[in-house]
Amino acid sequence: MRMDLTVTEFVELINQIRHEPESLFSMIRENVQGTVGKYLSRLMDVGLTEFLGRGRYERSEGDSNHRHGSYSRKFTLKGVAEVGVKVPRDRNGEFKTQVLPRSKQYEDALREDISVMFLASVSTRTLSLISERLIGRRIFAGEVSKVKLHPQSGWPQAAPQRGLKLGKVPLSFSLVIELYSP
Secondary structure: OOOOOOHHHHHHHHHHHHHOOHHHHHHHHHHHHHHHHHHHHHHHHHHHHHHHOOOOOOOOOOOOOOEEEEEEEEEEEOOOEEEEEEEEEEOOOOOOOOOOOOOOOEOHHHHHHHHHHHHOOOOHHHHHHHHHHHHOOOOOHHHHHOOOOOHHHOOOEOOOOOOEEEOOEEEOOOOOOEOOOO
């Protein structure tokens, strides 16, 4: 990354860091998120180039499929937080990127960590608060609770409830973790 600063801007930046040392880490986090987002976007763009068999603005005889812009989406990475990416499209809608599968919102390692905390009896409300502090994105209780309901989403599958009381007799279920790799 290249930054062009005047001397005055540089002095202001140094003074800001002196007064608020945490602002330096905030700037670094934002820079890392932007860089990772651009990297993933570029990687998917190269995948589309490979899929089409030609680069940008190149045409081939008899082939009606070509680039058709992109759409923005967010993806959360462990250790990086939520990054914005641009997913390229082709005119016929045939291109499917393998970099970020369509239905995934989180990196597998992050999903596994959240699932382990959930299965270790951390409440969904607490998980929601923890996720906001650690990864900069709130993972809502409903998303965590989908563990059993949506096996295709890539979440681990767990037994129905971690604990259930019927009258005065507490019932507990054994937990079964089955990780899905779409």
